[in-house]
Amino acid sequence: MSDKSKTQDEDLPYYDHPTGGWGSVKSLAKIIARSRPDPGIMQTLWRQNKPGGHMCTSCAWAKPDKPHTFEFCENGAKATAWDLTSHRCTPDFFAEHSVEALKSWSAHDLEMAGRLTHPMRYDADSDHYIETTWEEAFEGIAAELKQLDPKSVVFYTSGRAALETSYLWALFARLYGHNNLPDSSNMCHETTSVGLKKVIGSPVGTCKLEDFNECDMIMFFGQNTGSNSPRFLHTLQAAARRGCHIVTFNPVRERGLIGFANPQSPMQMLTSSRTKISEHYLQVKPGGDIAVLAGLCKRVLELEEEKNGGVLDKAFIEEHTTGFEAFAQSMQQTSWADIEQASGLKRTDLEIIAGMYANAKKTIGIYGMGLTQHVHGFVNLAMYVNLLLMKGHIGRFGAGISPVRGHSNVQGQRTVGISEKPELVPLDKLAEMFDFEPPRDEGRTTVEVVRGVLDGSVKAFLSLGGNFARAIPDQGQADPAWKDLTLNVQIATKLNRSHLLVGRKTWLLPCLVRSEEDMQATGPQAVSMEDSLSNIYGSVGKRKPAGEHVKSEMAIVAGLAKATLKPNPKVKWDDWLGDYSLVRDLIEETYPDDFKDFNARMFEPGGFYRGNPARERQWKTESGKAEFTAPKVLTALGELPGEGQYTMITLRSNDQFNTTVYGYTDRLRGLEGSRYIVLINPKEMADAGLSEGQMVTLESAVDDGVERRVADLKVTAYDLPDGCVATYYPEANPLVPLEYHDQESKTPAYKGVPVRIVA
Incomplete structure (x- = not known):
């Protein structure tokens, strides 16, 4: 059974297996063999993330009150083995x-x-x-x-x-x-600390783990669960199995949000079966999330009018929010043509997701650094909050906004x-x-x-x-x-x-x-x-x-x-x-x-x-209420790529945690070997006169008088939106100008930098 998109070129690098499963077991075995941890590694992993045990040094995902037999994931186990090396x-x-x-x-x-x-x-x-x-x-x-x-x-x-x-x-x-x-946090989620504080009065997300047992819709924007917070997949698997609608918007089709085989399930391990995670997976242009959210908000307003009410939570909006009228007028004046252009998605697809959202009773909004690390990252978050506020999904059990943090x-x-x-x-x-x-x-x-x-x-x-x-x-x-x-x-x-x-x-x-x-x-x-x-x-x-x-x-x-x-x-x-x-x-x-x-x-x-406080609908904002925001831009990018330019996004591999590189296998993307690569879709590779495996240099296209280059990158065809190239973090960080950051929080814009390819 393949989760591969029918529209994707079969020859592109790809991992045709679910996240988790035997691939996860084999990957962990390699790290243990390489790091040679002390003999107590299995006892340590047995205690990991359990009451009275030690808490994982990898991601910051929640630990359930009733732990699984093994309450660690592939990346968490790698981090522990890496810590306990005998070297x-x-x-x-x-x-x-x-x-x-x-x-x-x-x-x-x-x-x-x-x-x-x-x-x-x-x-x-x-x-x-x-x-x-x-x-x-x-x-x-x-x-x-x-x-x-x-x-x-x-x-x-x-x-x-x-x-x-x-x-x-x-x-x-x-x-x-x-x-x-x-x-x-200054380099990843400071946009969250500043943005959420401004619009709902809380610098952190509003959800608890039990909310995921009640929600009937989960939306993902710019978060790679499979590599960055794999234990979250247990929660998502349970939600998908009970019929919760899961929708993902991301430039890259990441395996963790496509299919998952639970390594603790004998049935899934023996039969190679998997649980489908995302019901819809839409590859948005880098920086196009504001436009996506504008499209969803615009369609929800249209449905409210078409159905003569009953879609918006008007009582909540009236009692708990401010700025709705200006926001609604802004959405009504935003054209579908502009939304499609900025997002790279079709109106019909956005209308389908908006219809699902309009019918959902309890929605959780998940996001990661794909929203925060942009010049207009604050607008990304404000628009996400707008969408959730329209139906009263903040301060309601089973609903809320939930950033997924990295470090523990x-x-x-x-x-x-x-x-x-x-x-x-x-x-x-x-x-x-x-x-x-x-x-x-x-x-x-x-x-x-x-x-x-x-x-x-x-x-x-x-x-x-x-x-x-x-x-x-x-x-x-x-x-x-x-x-x-x-x-x-x-x-x-x-x-x-x-x-x-x-x-x-x-x-x-x-x-x-x-x-x-x-x-x-x-x-x-x-x-x-x-x-x-x-x-x-x-x-x-x-x-x-x-x-x-x-x-x-x-x-x-x-x-x-x-x-x-x-x-x-x-x-x-x-x-x-x-x-x-x-x-x-x-x-x-x-x-x-x-x-x-x-x-x-x-x-x-x-x-x-x-x-x-925001979970209790106590809004510690300047206005004393949750605040709708009328966006002034439809793209989170500071600069749109010009002729012969691309928007560069940075990625972390499956064999990596932040700047720690465990190895050179990016298994979940089907990539192996050097981290000095540049991913580009095959059509644009051909249009640029490039060939697979060719060595190129990336140059920053930000015009500030400073020359920024990363050389000796191998061209690799990959399933990406038009106008986009992808490289690894932190190898590509020299291309990100210091002053190219979110306007509100100063979070560096690692997810949207204009670059040129020099053969």
């Missing part, structure tokens, strides 16, 4: 390889060197990292920080650090004197104070609790941090996890500027490209992974995190740490803070490090509405829900 990156490794030599290694090979085992200091004279002690590291870093203006220092964090660590990292930054606290705790970090926006943090409360005056000025976003690295106003960069230098746009411009930093501190588990862009003083500090035991003064410690649906979970690691010199993230943060800051009797780093429950008490005191009885509730099956 070690020791001082001997660094003695053998200079930093300059390591720059020629691939991202995959750098991480394959294994777990970092000792604190290391960069020695400029030899161009090598050399072993140091933790005492020397803390004192050396603190000495530099004490000499710098705090406003010139940045504390970055990836979405992996736990709530406890994140809270203390943010407190450290503010006690030191700045709000420069960007995190990975990226949403939670924002909840406990990792934010460059002081208005989002209870600074008065922190001032009272810790007897200091917090900085009140706006901190730097990711875009502003890179700007500061380029212009020299950022002097020091401290990174709590992540691979910042590879994740950012405009890498070609930024890379040479890192050497001018006074201080670069990288807290990490494995070696990556960011660690090779050394400043004048650079330190590499090894930390535990979440599945390892964290032993402190009062015994083994637990940490916690928040998922995409606002549930909080406790996590306990059991594996032996990668080395005796590897510290927990909490220990590193506390060590740096103690060495840097003046003593404060209300700031008790030693006590907090010895007993993480004391930090959870601080979080509860700071955020009492979200974290009531935190320590008592952290191991509740399914997590405890921290609440969401």
Whole structure:
């Protein structure tokens, strides 16, 4: 049985199997063989995402209160195996390889060197990292920080650090004197934080896991479930089987939203059967989602008129919203011809989906970075909210808007104070609790941090996890500027490209992974995190740490803070490090509405829900109501591609999590080998005079006086909309201009950059 579109060329790369199934099992086996994790890997996976176990470091999808036998997916298991590798990156490794030599290694090979085992200091004279002690590291870093203006220092964090660590990292930054606290959200879902906050008063989605048991329609925009959040497929499979209508809009036909074979179902594994996920799958042009949503909204308004009412939830609109009349007039004045042109879809197809939506009683709107990473990403989200508000689908059980976040705790970090926006943090409360005056000025976003690295106003960069230098746009411009930093501190588990862009003083500090035991003064410690649906979970690691010199993230943060800051009797780093429950008490005191009885509730099956005012139809917006938005554009692109140009979208492969590359098999797209490829549909490949396998260069077509190129990309024919090419993230990030970002949130526009192909 094939799920392949009848209109698709049979010769194009394609994976003619469902997501999951034996393909998932075989892929995981390869990663385990390559990373050679310790013998306890299966015991660790057995505990993963279960109460009392450790929470996956991969995606942020929810954990059910009644876990499956195996509550992990292919990608989550890969992440755990990758963390627990037996390979070690020791001082001997660094003695053998200079930093300059390591720059020629691939991202995959750098991480394959294994777990970092000792604190290391960069020695400029030899161009090598050399072993140091933790005492020397803390004192050396603190000495530099004490000499710098705090406003010139940045504390970055990836979405992996736990709530406890994140809270203390943010407190450290503010006690030191700045709000420069960007995190990975700045590069992916900051549009969500800003956009949803503006239109419904909540910076996060409104759904709970049980809503998916009640909805009768689910819409997907720009989210690749199969590669990025595979455990979600269990929920979608159950919804599809009970007759829920699932509709997907995406430029690429992704396997996870086409068909799924559950690896935990003996019947599906033995018979190779699969569950069809999407009832309709429409390949929208990049940036065309605003037009799609406009078409759906326009048709719903037409149906309301044709049926003399009964389609819109007028009572809800009247009581809970503002701006409907201006929005409705805007939709009525938007022509179907313009909608078809901007979306790349036919009016008849949009009318079919609008009819399904009009008849649905409870609809959930799902989206990912295909909506957020655009110049007009905010308009994408505002239009999505418009559609849901028309029928009262926000603040209703079984309905709502639900962004799917990537990193396991990226949403939670924002909840406990990792934010460059002081208005989002209870600074008065922190001032009272810790007897200091917090900085009140706006901190730097990711875009502003890179700007500061380029212009020299950022002097020091401290990174709590992540691979910042590879994740950012405009890498070609930024890379040479890192050497001018006074201080670069990288807290990490494995070696990556960011660690090779050394400043004048650079330190590499090894930390535990979440599945390892964290032993402190009062015994083994637990940490916690928040998922995409606002549930909080406790996590306990059991594996032996990668080395005796590897510290927990909490220990590193506390060590740096103690060495840097003046003593404060209300700031008790030693006590907090010895007993993480004391930090959870601080979080509860700071955020009492979200974290009531935190320590008592952290191991509740399914997590405890921290609440969401918009779910209760309490609208914390400027108007006090949910806000309809009349769009001023029909495309999310900042620039439409001109003659001989294409819109580039960036993709993650099945063998990848964010900037971590596990291997070179993009199984779910039928692609194998080099990540330096450019995908284009066969007709446009022929029109451009290109041939399969030809090597080309991509050039940015943004006219800002800066030359941006990525060379040696192999042309590969693929099923894509006209006017579109696709490349891998982060390899293509040098083509994304720093100033090419969402207008409201500054989220880089990785999903819609104009480029030229140079043969």
